[in-house]
Structures are given as C-alpha cells and as structure tokens.
Amino acid sequence: MGLVATIRESLRSVFAPGGASPSAWSPIVREPYTGAWQLNDSLTLETALANPVVFRCVSLIASDVGKLPLRLVAMDADGIWIETTSPAFSPVLRSPNRYQTPQQFLESWMYSKLLHGNTYILKDRDARNVVIGLYVLDPAKVKVLTAPDGSVYYELQAHELAGVAEGPLVAPAAEIIHDRWNCLYHPLVGISPLYACGGAARQGLEMQAASTGFFSAGGRPSGMLVPPVEIDQKTVDRLSAIWHGLGPGRTAILGTAMKYEPVSTTASDAQLVEQMAWTSKAIAGCFGVPISMVDSSQQPPYAAHEASTLQYHSQCLQTHLTAIESALDAGLELPSPYGTEFDLDDLIWLDVASKTKAAHEAIAAGAMSPNEARRKYFGLGPVAGGDSPFLQAQYYSLEALAARELAPSPSPTPTPEPSPQPEPEPEEVA
Numbered sequence: 001m002g003l004v005a006t007i008r009e010s011l012r013s014v015f016a017p018g019g020a021s022p023s024a025w026s027p028i029v030r031e032p033y034t035g036a037w038q039l040n041d042s043l044t045l046e047t048a049l050a051n052p053v054v055f056r057c058v059s060l061i062a063s064d065v066g067k068l069p070l071r072l073v074a075m076d077a078d079g080i081w082i083e084t085t086s087p088a089f090s091p092v093l094r095s096p097n098r099y100q101t102p103q104q105f106l107e108s109w110m111y112s113k114l115l116h117g118n119t120y121i122l123k124d125r126d127a128r129n130v131v132i133g134l135y136v137l138d139p140a141k142v143k144v145l146t147a148p149d150g151s152v153y154y155e156l157q158a159h160e161l162a163g164v165a166e167g168p169l170v171a172p173a174a175e176i177i178h179d180r181w182n183c184l185y186h187p188l189v190g191i192s193p194l195y196a197c198g199g200a201a202r203q204g205l206e207m208q209a210a211s212t213g214f215f216s217a218g219g220r221p222s223g224m225l226v227p228p229v230e231i232d233q234k235t236v237d238r239l240s241a242i243w244h245g246l247g248p249g250r251t252a253i254l255g256t257a258m259k260y261e262p263v264s265t266t267a268s269d270a271q272l273v274e275q276m277a278w279t280s281k282a283i284a285g286c287f288g289v290p291i292s293m294v295d296s297s298q299q300p301p302y303a304a305h306e307a308s309t310l311q312y313h314s315q316c317l318q319t320h321l322t323a324i325e326s327a328l329d330a331g332l333e334l335p336s337p338y339g340t341e342f343d344l345d346d347l348i349w350l351d352v353a354s355k356t357k358a359a360h361e362a363i364a365a366g367a368m369s370p371n372e373a374r375r376k377y378f379g380l381g382p383v384a385g386g387d388s389p390f391l392q393a394q395y396y397s398l399e400a401l402a403a404r405e406l407a408p409s410p411s412p413t414p415t416p417e418p419s420p421q422p423e424p425e426p427e428e429v430a
Helices: 003-011 045-049 052-066 090-094 102-116 194-216 233-244 272-287 305-331 352-364 370-378 398-406
Strands: 070-075 081-083 118-125 131-136 142-146 152-156 169-172 176-180 223-226 259-262 338-342
Touching: 045 052, 045 194, 052 102, 052 194, 052 272, 052 305, 070 090, 081 338, 090 131, 102 118, 102 131, 102 176, 102 305, 118 305, 176 305, 194 272, 305 338, 352 370
Parallel strands: none
Antiparallel strands: 070 081, 070 338, 118 131, 118 176, 142 152, 152 169, 223 259
C-alpha cells in the first residue's frame, strides 16, 4: 500500500461525507520588533540569515546535532541501555530516506526547528506497517488541523521528494512526527528564536550596511562646507562640482575660506563596536549558544574547552537531543525495551593527556575495566585479562568496616609459662 493511499484510508472514517471538517489554528501575528507590522517593516527569513551571528548559531547547532551518531539501544536486565540492532528499526536509522544520510537528515530536522520553531517528519511504511522512511517537510507547506473530537491532523501541500505528488492532503498525527520548540501560545505551535532576536538581527544588518556605506565614501562622515560670507548660487555650484568630483584621498582647493563641519556621527561616537557586540550576545543568547562559540575573542574566564563544551551541551544542545530521541521513540513506535540514543562522545573530544588521565582514574576507581577504558577513550580492542574491574587489596567496604567495629573484642590469649631449663649434669671425676 502506497504512502498516499495509506493516509487516505486512515482518514476515510474521520472525514466521511457529511461529517465534520477540520479547522485550522488561527494565525499568529509575529513581527521583528514592536510596531513593525504597522510600519510594514518585515524581517524575512533570508534577511535574518544574512546576519553572521544568526547564520553561525543555526549552522553550529544543526551541524553539531548532525555529527552525533544516533543509535538503537535496548535496556538489559540491569536497567542499562546497550547498543543493539533490529531488522525492523535499524535500517531506517542507518538510512532515513533515499536522498539523505543520517547526518543530513538530522541537520534538516534542526534547520526547520531553529528557523521555524517546528519540524514535520512524514513517515513512509511498508506492507508490515513498519516505518521504513522519514521525510522532513517544508514547514511553510504544513498546517496543523483539529477535528471536533480533539484529534490532531496535518494538511500537507505537494512535496515530491516525500512522495506527496499533489495537495492538499490531510494526514493523521500517527503519520507525522511533529517536533516543536517554544510553544508559548499553543502546545502545537512552536516559535523560532528569531521571534525574539529579530530586532537585534535587523539592527546588526543595518549597522553593517551603514558601515559599508561609510567606508565606501572614504571613511569620512558626511558634512557641509560653511563659507565666511554669503555666496551666490553660481559659486555654490562651482564649489560643489569641485568637492564632489574629488576621489578618496584627494585634496580640494576651493579658493575660498571654507570651514568643514561634519553632520553625521562617527563610528566611535556611535559606539559601533559595542553595539555590534550587544547584538551578537542577544542573538546568541536567544539560541542558547555561548558567545565564545560564536566569537572566539570572547572566551569565558575558565578558558577550558571541555568546560565550555559542557556548558554548550547543557544550555543549548541537550533539549534538542532529548526532543529528537523522544520523538523518534514515539514516531517509530519502538516497543519496550528499545529506544534511541545519541552518542555524546563525538561532541566532547579530549586531548591525549586528558584521555589518559580519565582512563587511569576510571580504572583506579574500579568504575571501568581496562578493556572498557581502552574502547571508550582510545578506540582500542580488548586484551587478555582486561575484562574485570579491580581495586587495591587494602580497600574494604563500609559494611565490612562496620561489622568489624561491632564485633566483640577477642579475649586475650594467656602467655604460656616458660618450660624449666634442664639441670646440668655433674662432671665426672677422673
């Protein structure tokens, strides 16, 4: 059964002739700053991406999520998630669709979520009803619908790569993975961080444009020539032609005592550098990216790569990774004990000295066996005798120490009396 046929069959009982029709959510008016809508001043997605900080934040988050291996895991008897394989679920994780690698698929997922606040994934199933394909849809061509009984549906426009040749097509929520972010107004409507930092992005672009025009004009502010006495229009035209006909770096000889007075603000007076730094921090803060990840000149006080990466993971990436794992667990309909999990080792790279120290301390503390530390920190295979963790012999458990303290003291053993010395034999008399 094809994808479109499967969706239409599932909707036949809900939207039958004479039945209720779905209703769309009311649109939300969004503007880059307060009052922009009244001034007909809109900030398009393409314009926002022209801001270097916006582009860097979006590309950084998407590429970091895309480079992390996504694994199928299963919980063992001890409650530990172990990587595994399944003929039903592993293929779609290795190859989400016919034109994207797993990295490209995850990057597309994050681009849609970061720029639009919503990611819509269309499922493709085989005859077993198992998901064999996942397609990231254009969020501008998807509309969330609700039925009178509260069921959720999605109206899809044509998307040839996903197998939707014509639209509109209404799909039930069971056929769509909907990952949303910042659902401030409605639980099914996500909002992009550009909603909050659009003004800062626009300000940064305007300052860049003004700076470009300033340096294109020779790096000198606009001004006016003030004559000592009133002059006629013919003289004004002559002096203006001389003044404007000069190129950058040329000296004007006007023949009249003129005084130049600037009428525009210089870059230093406008605190251009400080303003640009503020817009960068505002944009990075809305995306949750530490400013040091965007501007390498603004390193944190601790200046440790691992600590900075952990901060980046906790305040930015972790929520996206958790959302993707949860969405895939539910979207792929994984039965217990299966699940999906990102491998974070590719995010936090340690240098050789840090790896060696971490491996040594893990082995010395009994947390890892030598073979486990070899595989995790160095990618090396097992060696004979390295499968069991070990500790030093003088270590005792708290339970053993407590039992030893509560045990009665043994009675002292009496010291045996020394045996009598034999008397010396008398000497024989000759």
